[in-house]
Amino acid sequence: MIPAIQRPTLTDIRWLLVSLGLVMALHVAHLALWVSAAIVMLGLWRYAIAIGKLDFPRLMILLPLTVLGGLGIMLTYHGLFGRDASVALLVIMLSLKLMETNSRRDFMLLTFLSYFLTTTAFLFNQSVVVGLVMLLPIICLTATLVGISHPNGSLGWRHPLRLSGIMLAQAAPVMLALFLLFPRVPGPLWGVPQDSYRGMTGLSDSMEPGNISQLSLSGAIAFRAEFKGEIPKLSQLYWRGPVLWHFDGRSWRMSSNRLNLPREMLRVQGAPTLYSVTLEPHNRNILLMLDMPTSLPSNALLTRDYQVQSREPVRTRIRYDVSSNLNYTLAARLDGHERELALQTIDGENPRAQALAEQWVSSGKSPEQIVQTALTMFREQPFSYTLSPPLLGANPIDDFLFNTRSGFCEHYASSFTYLMRAAGIPARVVTGYQGGEVNSVGNYLIVRQSDAHAWSEVWLEGRGWTRVDPTAAVSPLRIESGIAAALPESNALPILSRRDFPLLRKLYLSWDAVNNNWNQWVLGYDQQRQLDLLSRLAGNRLSWQDLTIGMMLAVGVIGLAIGLAMLRGKQIKTDKLQRLYAKFLSKLESAGIKRASHEGPLDFGQRAAARLPHKAQAISQISGLYADLRYGSKASAQALERLRNLIKGFKAS
Amino acid sequence: MHHITQKIIQAAGQVILGKEQQIRLALACILARGHLLIEDLPGMGKTTLAHTLAQVLGLDFRRIQFTSDLLPADILGVSVYDRNNSVFKFHPGPVFTNVLLADEVNRATPKTQSALLEVMEEGQVTLEGETRPLPKPFFVIATQNPTHHIGTFPLPESQLDRFLMRIQLGYPDADSERSLLKSNGGRGSISGLQACVDGRQLLELQQAVDAIHISDALLDYLQALLNYTRNSPRYTAGLSPRAGLALKQCAQAWAMMQGRDFALPEDVQAVLPGVAGHRLQTASGTDMHDVAAELLAAVTIP
Numbered sequence: 001m002i003p004a005i006q007r008p009t010l011t012d013i014r015w016l017l018v019s020l021g022l023v024m025a026l027h028v029a030h031l032a033l034w035v036s037a038a039i040v041m042l043g044l045w046r047y048a049i050a051i052g053k054l055d056f057p058r059l060m061i062l063l064p065l066t067v068l069g070g071l072g073i074m075l076t077y078h079g080l081f082g083r084d085a086s087v088a089l090l091v092i093m094l095s096l097k098l099m100e101t102n103s104r105r106d107f108m109l110l111t112f113l114s115y116f117l118t119t120t121a122f123l124f125n126q127s128v129v130v131g132l133v134m135l136l137p138i139i140c141l142t143a144t145l146v147g148i149s150h151p152n153g154s155l156g157w158r159h160p161l162r163l164s165g166i167m168l169a170q171a172a173p174v175m176l177a178l179f180l181l182f183p184r185v186p187g188p189l190w191g192v193p194q195d196s197y198r199g200m201t202g203l204s205d206s207m208e209p210g211n212i213s214q215l216s217l218s219g220a221i222a223f224r225a226e227f228k229g230e231i232p233k234l235s236q237l238y239w240r241g242p243v244l245w246h247f248d249g250r251s252w253r254m255s256s257n258r259l260n261l262p263r264e265m266l267r268v269q270g271a272p273t274l275y276s277v278t279l280e281p282h283n284r285n286i287l288l289m290l291d292m293p294t295s296l297p298s299n300a301l302l303t304r305d306y307q308v309q310s311r312e313p314v315r316t317r318i319r320y321d322v323s324s325n326l327n328y329t330l331a332a333r334l335d336g337h338e339r340e341l342a343l344q345t346i347d348g349e350n351p352r353a354q355a356l357a358e359q360w361v362s363s364g365k366s367p368e369q370i371v372q373t374a375l376t377m378f379r380e381q382p383f384s385y386t387l388s389p390p391l392l393g394a395n396p397i398d399d400f401l402f403n404t405r406s407g408f409c410e411h412y413a414s415s416f417t418y419l420m421r422a423a424g425i426p427a428r429v430v431t432g433y434q435g436g437e438v439n440s441v442g443n444y445l446i447v448r449q450s451d452a453h454a455w456s457e458v459w460l461e462g463r464g465w466t467r468v469d470p471t472a473a474v475s476p477l478r479i480e481s482g483i484a485a486a487l488p489e490s491n492a493l494p495i496l497s498r499r500d501f502p503l504l505r506k507l508y509l510s511w512d513a514v515n516n517n518w519n520q521w522v523l524g525y526d527q528q529r530q531l532d533l534l535s536r537l538a539g540n541r542l543s544w545q546d547l548t549i550g551m552m553l554a555v556g557v558i559g560l561a562i563g564l565a566m567l568r569g570k571q572i573k574t575d576k577l578q579r580l581y582a583k584f585l586s587k588l589e590s591a592g593i594k595r596a597s598h599e600g601p602l603d604f605g606q607r608a609a610a611r612l613p614h615k616a617q618a619i620s621q622i623s624g625l626y627a628d629l630r631y632g633s634k635a636s637a638q639a640l641e642r643l644r645n646l647i648k649g650f651k652a653s
Numbered sequence: 654m655h656h657i658t659q660k661i662i663q664a665a666g667q668v669i670l671g672k673e674q675q676i677r678l679a680l681a682c683i684l685a686r687g688h689l690l691i692e693d694l695p696g697m698g699k700t701t702l703a704h705t706l707a708q709v710l711g712l713d714f715r716r717i718q719f720t721s722d723l724l725p726a727d728i729l730g731v732s733v734y735d736r737n738n739s740v741f742k743f744h745p746g747p748v749f750t751n752v753l754l755a756d757e758v759n760r761a762t763p764k765t766q767s768a769l770l771e772v773m774e775e776g777q778v779t780l781e782g783e784t785r786p787l788p789k790p791f792f793v794i795a796t797q798n799p800t801h802h803i804g805t806f807p808l809p810e811s812q813l814d815r816f817l818m819r820i821q822l823g824y825p826d827a828d829s830e831r832s833l834l835k836s837n838g839g840r841g842s843i844s845g846l847q848a849c850v851d852g853r854q855l856l857e858l859q860q861a862v863d864a865i866h867i868s869d870a871l872l873d874y875l876q877a878l879l880n881y882t883r884n885s886p887r888y889t890a891g892l893s894p895r896a897g898l899a900l901k902q903c904a905q906a907w908a909m910m911q912g913r914d915f916a917l918p919e920d921v922q923a924v925l926p927g928v929a930g931h932r933l934q935t936a937s938g939t940d941m942h943d944v945a946a947e948l949l950a951a952v953t954i955p
Contacts, residue, residue, distance in 0.1 A: 597953035600919035632915040633866035 008107050008148055011156065013050040015144040016107060017043055020098070022137035023114045026121040026130075027091060032076045035088050038069070042095040049099075057099050066096055087120050107148045114141050128518045139164050150637060159637055181534070181554075183547045184527040202282030203241045207431055207454055208251035209396060213387050213408040216483060218449035221280055222433060223288060224516055226444040228274040234435040235479045236326055238455065238467065239288040239447065241432035243305040247421075249346045250396060252414060252429045263304050264331035264465070266292055272323040278519055279318050285309045288432060288447075290324035291467065297322055305428070306330070319524055330465040334426060342426030342459060345418065350397040353415070357422030367425045367460055371468055374419050378412065378473040381405070385475035409471040409478075413454035416470040426459035430467070435482050441506075442513030450483055577640065581626050584647045588619075591652035601627045612652065622646050655912035657858065658684070661849045662910075664709045668843055669702050671829025678820050678927045679706055679794075681910060683855075684862050685902035687817020688773050688793040690758075690931065697822045699796035703754040704843050706794065710855055711848025712751035713788070719761040721804065725768035729778050743780070748772055751788055751852060758795040759805040769793070770812050790855050810890075810934065817899050818924070819931035858909075865905035866915035873955040874918050875900060878925070881952045882933060889934040896932045903928050918954045925949060 008016075024031075024039050031039075048054040057065075069092040070080070077085035094113055101110055118137050121130055142164035150160075202222065204211065244252035272294050279287065287300055287308040296302060297320030301309045310318075334342070345354070360370045384406040393399040397418045400411050407415075413429050420427035434453035436445040455469040472479040521529075527544065535542045585595050593611050595604045605623025609616035625643045628634075658680060665676045679702060682689045691699045700716075707714035717728060730746035747753065748769075755769060772778055773793050777786045795816065798805060813819070825833060850858070875897060883891030892900075901916075903924035908916040926945035933944050 596950075598922075598949050598951070600917055600922060600954060602917060602919050603922075627917050628915075630870050631866075631868040631917050633868070 008102070008104060010050055012107065012144070012147045013046070015140070015147050015160070016098075016101075016110060017047060019111070019137055019140035019144050020094070020114060022140055023118050024091060024095075026118065026134065026137065027087060027124075030084060030124055031088055031091060034072065034076070035092055038092060039095045042098055046098045046101070056102065062096065062099055065099075066093070069093065069096060083123050087117075087123070090117055090120070104148055108145070111141055111145050111148070126523055128515060131518075131522075135168075139168060142167060156638075159641070179525070180530070181547075181551065183544055183551055184525075184530050202284060202449065203286055203431055203433075203452060204284070205242050206251050206253045207242075207244055207410050207414070207429060209389070209392060209407070209410055209414070212410045212431070212452050212454055213389070215452040216387060216408070216450045220449045221512075222282070222447050222449050222451065223277050223279040224444055224446055224519075225275050225277045225436065231438055231443075231445055232273060232326060234438075234482065235472075237435050237445075238291045238430075238453075238469075239433040239436075240291050240293070240306065240308070240430060241286050241288055242430075243303070243307050243457075244429040244431065245341050245344070247344060247346065247414075247418065249349050252417075255341055263302060264306065265333070266294075266306070267329045267332075268292070268294060268325035269327045270325065272325045274321075274323045276319060276321040278516070278524070279314055279320075281315050281317055283313050283315055285311070285313055287314070287320070289322055290326065292325060292328045292330060293322065294325045295323045317519055317523060319520070329463065331459070332462065332464045334459050339426050339459075342428055343421050343424065345421050350395045350418065350422075352395075352398045352402055353419055354422045356401070357419050357424075361423050367423075367458070370423050370425060371420070371458060371460075374416055375468070375470060375473040378416070378470050383407075383412075383474045385471065385478060410454045412470040412474060413456050416468065417456045417458075420456065420458050428457050428465075430455055430457055434469075434479060437482060439509045439512055439516075441510045442516055444513075444516060446512060577626070577629050577643075580640075580644055580647055581630075584622055584626070584650060587647075587650060587652045593652070601630070615650075615652065618646065618650055622650060655910070657850060657854070658910045661709050664846060664849055665702075665705045668705045668846065669698060670832050671825045672698070672702070672822060675702065675820050675822055676706075677907075677910060678818060678924065681903050681906040681924060682818040682820075682927070683710070683790075683792055684858055684906040684909065685817060685899075686790075686792070686859050686862075687899065687902070688795070688815065690795050690797060690813070690816040690819040691822065692797045692799065692819055692931075693822045695798060697824070699822060700754065700756060701843070702822065703752070703794035703796065705846065707752035707754070708843055708846045709849050710752070711851045712790070712855070714752045714754065715747040715750040716754040716756060717747050718756045719758050719765070721760055721762060721806075723761045723765050725765055728765065728769055729772065729780060732781060741781075743783075743785070745785070746778075748778060749785075749787060751790055751792075753791075753793045755793055755795040757798060759797045759807055761806065763806055763809075766806065766808060766812065769795075770815050773815055788852075790852060790859065810932070813931045814893060814895060816931065818903065818927040820927050862902065862906045862909050865908050865913075867901060867905065868915060870955065871904075871916055871918065871921070874921060874952075875904075877952050877955055878921070878948065882929070882948060885951070887947070892929060892932055896929060900925065900928050922949050 021043065024036070028036050045054065045057075049056055070089065073085055073089045073092060074080055077088060079085055080089055090113075094110065094117060097106070097110060097113075101107060114137070118134055118141070121134060124130075139161070143160035146160040146163045146167075203215070242254050245255035246253040273290065275290070277288065287297060287310050289308050292306055293302065293308055296308060297310075297318075299311060300320070301311065303309065357370075360373055365373060382405055385408070386406045387408060389407040389411060390404045392404065397415045400407055400415050401419075410431075417427040417429050431452070431454045433447050433451045434455070435451055436447035437451075438444075439446055453471070455467060455471065457465045457467050460466050469479060531542055531544065531547070534547065581601075588595070588608055591612065593608045595608075599607070601623045605620050608623075609619045612619065622643065625639060625646065629639055629643060661680060662673065662676050665680075666673055669676055679689055679691075683706065689703075691702060693699055704714065704716075717723070726746065728746050728748050730744050730749065732741040732743045734740075735742045758766065758769070761769075772787070776789075776791055777784055779785075797808070824830075878900070879892050879897050882888050885891075900921060904916045904920040907920040907924050908914075911920065925948070929948065930945055933948070
C-alpha cells in the first residue's frame with residue numbers, strides 16, 4: 001500500500017528552488033540577461049507564494065506570461081530551434097511551470113526536467129570542471145526528490161543531503177559500467193546543433209595582416225600532440241596548415257581546388273616521427289600535421305601541396321594517429337603552370353620592393369644567395385617583432401619593408417614571399433602552428449592558438465620546395481622557445497602562455513594533463529576505443545553485435561536478479577526501522593534477554609526493563625519510540641533519527 | 654478519553670473486587686459496540702458485573718431471566734387490543750433499554766434465543782410489520798452457565814459469533830474474597846454507585862474508538878493470526894472475517910483505554926482470548942484461554 005503523502009512542504013519548496021537555482025546558474029553564462037532576470041523574479045515570486053505572502057497567479061496572468069516568454073526567446077535568438085534558443089526556452093518554461101507547481105506530481109516533473117536541463121550544460125562545454133560543477137545541482141535535485149518522496153513530510157537539510165550523496169555514490173559504479181559497456185553509436189559523445197559552432201577560433205583559408213596576430217591573443221588550445229618517443233625540438237615543429245598561393249595586394253589566399261591534382265613528389269629520409277593529435281573543433285576542414293605527412297588520418301584528404309584536410313568541418317574533438325618525416329625533399333620539379341602561380345605578383349604595386357628584388361637579381365646572385373640576402377636584411381636592419389604592428393598604407397609590402405619595419409609573422413612571411421616572387425623565385429606562404437608547449441606532467445605537447453604562425457616556402461632548383469622562416473631571422477627566440485619568450489613584456493599575451501609564475505604554470509600544466517586525459521578517455525571514448533578496450537579485456541576481437549548481445553544478456557540477468565530479490569523481499573520485509581529494532585534486540589540478546597517472536601514491543605520492553613532495572617528507562621524509551629514509529633500514525637524522520645541515536649547509545653551490559 | 658475509561662474501571666472495581674482485567678475487557682467490548690457474553694458458574698458475580706457496568710455508564714438497565722418457557726414476546730413486547738380506543742397498542746418488552754442483561758441465556762429455547770440474537774444484530778425490533786428502533790446505545794450482556802449443566806440449550810457457533818466477546822470471571826483471589834465476605838456481598842452498593850458518563854458521552858467514546866490508528870504493520874499481524882487459525886489443523890474452523898473485524902475493534906478500544914491513539918500487537922493480544930475464545934473450535938476441545946495462548950504463541954509478530 002502506498003502511504004498517503006502530504007502536499008510538498010515549505011522545506012520541499014526551498015529545496016526545489018535551491019536546486020533550480022543551481023541548475024540555472026550552470027546556464028547563466030549563455031542566457032540572455034532578461035532570461036536570467038526573469039528566472040530570478042519567478043523564483044522569488046514562487047517563494048513569496050510558499051510563505052503565504054502572495055497567491056498563485058491565475059491562468060489569465062500565467063498564459064500571457066508564457067506566450068510573452070516564448071516570443072521573447074524567438075526575438076532574442078531568432079527562432080525557437082537550435083541549442084541556445086532551446087535551452088533558453090526550456091529554462092524560461094521551467095521557471096513558469098514553477099508558478100503552478102503545488103502537488104507532488106508537479107514537483108517530480110520539475111525535478112526530472114531539471115535533471116535534463118543540467119545535462120544540457122554539456123552542449124555548451126564538456127570540460128571536467130563543468131562535469132564536476134554539475135554534481136552540485138544533481139546532488140541537490142536528488143535531495144529534493146528524497147524530501148518530496150518522504151511520506152512524513154519535513155525532513156530538514158542534512159538528512160536528504162546525506163541520503164542523496166549515498167544514493168549517488170551507489171549509482172556511480174553502475175554509471176561507470178554503463179559508460180564503459182553500453183554499446184556506442186559512432187559519433188561524438190555530445191553531438192550539438194549547428195549554432196554552437198559560432199565563435200570557434202582557428203586558422204582560416206586566407207591570411208592578411210593582422211589575422212594571425214589576432215589569433216595569437218587567444219590562449220585557447222588548438223590541439224594537443226603526443227609523441228611516440230622523444231618530442232622533437234620546438235624549432236623543428238612546423239604544423240602545416242593552409243598553403244597560400246594567391247596574393248591580391250593585401251591578403252594571401254589558397255589557390256583554387258588543388259585536391260584533384262597529382263601530389264608533389266615527396267622524398268623522405270630517416271625514420272618517421274610517430275605521434276597522435278587531439279584536435280579541438282574549429283569548424284574548418286583543416287587537419288594539422290607536422291611537415292611532411294607520411295601517413296594520413298583515416299578519411300582524410302591530401303592536397304597537391306600537402307595540406308591535410310578532413311571531409312567534414314571539424315566540429316567535435318577528434319584524435320588521429322599519424323606519422324610525419326621531418327627530413328624531406330618536396331617536388332624536385334615544378335611545372336610551368338605552378339611556376340606561374342608561384343611567381344604571381346601585382347604589377348605597379350609595391351614598387352620599392354620590386355626594385356629591391358630586381359636589384360638583387362641584376363647583381364648576379366643565385367636564388368640561394370637572394371634568399372640569404374633577404375634574411376640578412378631582416379636580421380640586420382632594425383626590424384622588430386611585435387603583436388601590435390602599426391597600420392600599413394596603400395602599398396603594404398613597401399610600407400612594411402621600408403617604413404614601419406615592425407610586424408608579426410604574417411608580415412614577414414608575406415613580404416618575404418613577395419620579395420622572392422619579385423626576384424623570380426617561386427614562393428608560397430604556409431600558415432599553421434609553430435612549436436607548442438611541452439607539458440612535462442603528461443609528456444605531451446600543447447599547441448595553442450597563440451602558436452599560430454606563417455612562414456614561406458621557396459622553390460629552389462634541385463632542392464624543391466624549401467621552408468624558409470623569415471620570422472626566425474628577426475626573432476630566433478620565437479621559433480626556439482615560443483611566442484612568450486619572443487615578445488617584449490609589454491605585449492599582452494594570454495596569461496597562460498606567459499612564462500612568469502612558475503608555480504602557477506606547474507599547476508596549470510597538471511590541470512591541462514587532467515583535461516587531456518578527460519578528453520582522451522571520457523569524451524574521446526568512442527565506439528572504436530570501447531571495442532578496443534573490451535576486446536583487450538575479453539582477449540579476442542569483439543564486434544558491436546557481440547556487445548549488443550552481451551548487453552541484452554546482462555540486462556536480462558540483472559532484471560531477473562532484481563525480480564527475484566523483490567519476490568524474496570516480500571517474505572522478509574525488513575525496513576530501516578525493523579533493522580534498527582533488530583539491532584536493539586540483538587544487544588539485549590547478548591545480555592541474555594531474548595524476545596519471543598510473538599512478544600509485542602511494549603511487553604518485551606517491560607520484561608527486559610524488569611531484568612535490567614538500571615537500564616529500565618532507556619529500554620522503555622526505545623520500546624515506546626519503536627512502537628510509536630511502527631504502529632503509530634505520526635511517524636517522522638526526526639523520530640527515526642532519535643531512535644537511531646538511542647539505540648546506538650544503548651548498552652545492555 | 655483515557656481518564657474517563659480509567660474512572661469507569663475504578664468505579665466498577667469498587668463493587669467487583671479483584672476482577673479488573675474482566676472489567677476492562679467488558680468495557681472494551683462495550684466501547685467497541687459489541688455485545689458481551691459472560692460465561693461462568695452460578696454465583697460468580699456475572700449479574701453483578703453487568704449491573705455495575707450499566708450503573709457506572711449511567712445507562713437504562715433491564716434484566717430478563719431466561720427460562721425454558723420464555724417466549725420471544727416476553728423479550729420484544731406485545732400488541733394488546735385497547736378496548737377503549739379500539740386499536741392495538743404496543744407494549745414494549747424489556748429489550749427497549751440501553752443495557753439488557755440476559756441472564757442464563759442458554760436456558761431459553763432456541764426460538765427465544767434467536768429472537769434476542771436478531772435484535773442484537775439489528776438494533777431494532779420488527780413486530781407485525783412495524784419496525785421500532787431500540788435506544789442508543791444498546792447492548793446486551795448475556796450470562797451463560799457452562800454448557801454441560803443440566804437444562805441448557807447451548808448457543809450454536811453461529812450465534813456465539815454475534816457476541817463480540819466472551820469472558821469468564823473465575824473465582825476471586827484470597828484478598829478479594831476476604832473483602833467480599835466482610836462486606837455484604839457487594840450487591841447493596843451498586844445502587845450507591847455514581848454514573849461516570851451518560852449515554853451521549855458513551856457514544857462519543859465509541860466514536861473515538863473508531864479513530865484509533867491501525868497501522869499496516871498491525872494489520873499484517875491481524876492477518877497473520879487469522880490465517881494461522883484457518884490453515885492450522887488444530888482448529889476445526891478458522892476465524893471468520895467478522896471475527897477479524899471484532900479483533901480489530903476490540904484492539905482499538907483496548908488501545909484507547911491504554912491512553913494511546915494507535916493500536917499495538919499487545920492490544921490485540923490482550924483482547925484475543927475474549928474475542929477468539931468462543932469462536933474457535935479446537936479439535937481436542939481445550940479451554941478458551943489455552944486456545945488463545947496457543948494461538949498467540951504460534952504466530953510471530955511481523
